[in-house]
Amino acid sequence: MSISAKDIEMIWHPYTQMKNVDLPIVIVKGEGVWLIDENDNKYLDAISSWWVNSHGHAHPHIAKKVSEQVKTLEHVIFAGFTHPKAVELAERLLRVLPMNQSSIFYSDNGSTAVEVALKMSIQYWENKKKPKNGIVAFRDSYHGDTFGAMSVSGRGAFVKPFESMLFDVQFIDAPIPGKEKDSLAQLEAILDNSNLNIGTFIYEPLIQGAAGMVMHQPDALDLLIAFCKKKNVLTIADEVMTGFGRTGKFFASDHLAANPDIVCMSKGLTGGTMALGATSCSREIFSAFLSDDKQKTLFHGHSFTGNPVACAAACASLDLFDLEETWLNIERISSCHRQFAEKLAKVEGVENIRQTGTILAFELSSDEETSYFNPKRDSIYKFFIERKIILRPLGNVIYILPPYCITNDELNLAYTAITGFLESQAT
Numbered sequence: 001m002s003i004s005a006k007d008i009e010m011i012w013h014p015y016t017q018m019k020n021v022d023l024p025i026v027i028v029k030g031e032g033v034w035l036i037d038e039n040d041n042k043y044l045d046a047i048s049s050w051w052v053n054s055h056g057h058a059h060p061h062i063a064k065k066v067s068e069q070v071k072t073l074e075h076v077i078f079a080g081f082t083h084p085k086a087v088e089l090a091e092r093l094l095r096v097l098p099m100n101q102s103s104i105f106y107s108d109n110g111s112t113a114v115e116v117a118l119k120m121s122i123q124y125w126e127n128k129k130k131p132k133n134g135i136v137a138f139r140d141s142y143h144g145d146t147f148g149a150m151s152v153s154g155r156g157a158f159v160k161p162f163e164s165m166l167f168d169v170q171f172i173d174a175p176i177p178g179k180e181k182d183s184l185a186q187l188e189a190i191l192d193n194s195n196l197n198i199g200t201f202i203y204e205p206l207i208q209g210a211a212g213m214v215m216h217q218p219d220a221l222d223l224l225i226a227f228c229k230k231k232n233v234l235t236i237a238d239e240v241m242t243g244f245g246r247t248g249k250f251f252a253s254d255h256l257a258a259n260p261d262i263v264c265m266s267k268g269l270t271g272g273t274m275a276l277g278a279t280s281c282s283r284e285i286f287s288a289f290l291s292d293d294k295q296k297t298l299f300h301g302h303s304f305t306g307n308p309v310a311c312a313a314a315c316a317s318l319d320l321f322d323l324e325e326t327w328l329n330i331e332r333i334s335s336c337h338r339q340f341a342e343k344l345a346k347v348e349g350v351e352n353i354r355q356t357g358t359i360l361a362f363e364l365s366s367d368e369e370t371s372y373f374n375p376k377r378d379s380i381y382k383f384f385i386e387r388k389i390i391l392r393p394l395g396n397v398i399y400i401l402p403p404y405c406i407t408n409d410e411l412n413l414a415y416t417a418i419t420g421f422l423e424s425q426a427t
């Protein structure tokens with residue numbers, strides 16, 4: 001039996017309806033932006049393997065550092081013990097995080113980074129003897145698939161079976177262009193209502209990824225954060241997708257005037273090499289857990305908290321972010337996207353073209369609403385995969401989010417495929 005046939009006999013894939021599922025493509029090797037299958041077909045990874053890959057696949061520098069680490073120390077319990085790579089990574093993250101961040105809590109992925117952030121914020125108020133467990137989030141947000149993360153995510157189809165078990169959250173519209181005033185007015189009304197007891201605001205800064213790469217401007221988000229500060233509400237920047245250069249700066253929060261109290265990181269943290277999450281917080285938050293009262297401890301941890309191999313991968317990825325070349329690549333991709341966006345603007349049937357840093361997104365006009373379940377999705381995906389380009393549209397939203405090592409020629413392959421697709425639709 002082939003590997004892919006065996007696979008679907010046994011393996012349940014993420015976000016996949018397994019009934020009549022197409023055989024998965026068996027990837028045996030990665031190199032730069034390319035993924036190579038068992039038959040030697042090369043696929044261009046234009047979405048960085050679900051938004052995680054920063055520097056290209058199987059990057060030799062990261063591979064070397066991971067290999068050295070796994071031969072030296074693969075894992076150690078992280079309570080009562082530490083290791084050099086965890087400390088190096090914390091030091092280097094604090095150097096690039098917003099200035100007010102002072103402590104790093106490690107976990108395993110983006111969802112757990114969000115769970116830790118929510119627990120920090122809720123327990124902060126508890127420890128301060130001012131319990132405020134109300135939370136505000138954006139209506140179409142995505143913060144992960146565990147229960148806390150689902151609760152603060154938009155109440156769409158992904159969470160429907162669990163809706164009765166999710167905790168209450170106050171949702172406001174994201175401050176997308178044209179909605180800035182509504183968004184702020186909704187936040188003001190909620191924070192002014194003392195019955196709601198709001199202590200936390202969690203948001204995806206500048207780009208709501210899973211919602212369909214929906215973008216807003218820094219000044220609009222700044223107004224929301226400023227109002228939270230005024231009302232003594234803690235802010236959590238979920239930088240799981242936007243961190244590590246995606247928006248053109250290290251963090252999306254770097255485009256803002258106001259600093260968040262807590263930052264969630266994962267995806268690009270290891271350059272996309274392996275699973276690792278981190279939640280950072282300000283000194284003010286960390287201090288609220290210091291006490292002779294054991295009950296004020298943050299009772300949270302995972303078996304693989306601070307795994308040395310994952311920390312080594314993250315440090316190696318940061319080595320690459322220390323190179324000027326990486327940042328020149330990010331700028332180059334942004335400027336290529338801008339030029340392609342101008343071309344797209346002239347194509348009929350293309351709507352809402354938007355770009356932030358290395359992410360370019362647009363919508364295909366559709367009689368159905370713009371959503372993850374838009375019927376055009378499957379045919380779009382198929383068109384590109386037949387041309388060996390991995391673009392996974394979010395419904396009728398097509399976006400490119402490439403590894404930073406992509407060359408102009410490789411970018412043009414993706415652009416040309418998109419233009420070809422749009423032409424095929426025009427008839």
Ligand SMILES: *Cc1c(COP(=O)(O)O)cnc(C)c1O
Binds near residue numbers: 145
């Ligand atoms: C992907 C994502 C998460 C969840 O991360 P996982 O590692 O998939 O659990 C959380 N927040 C945002 C903004 C994301 O894009």
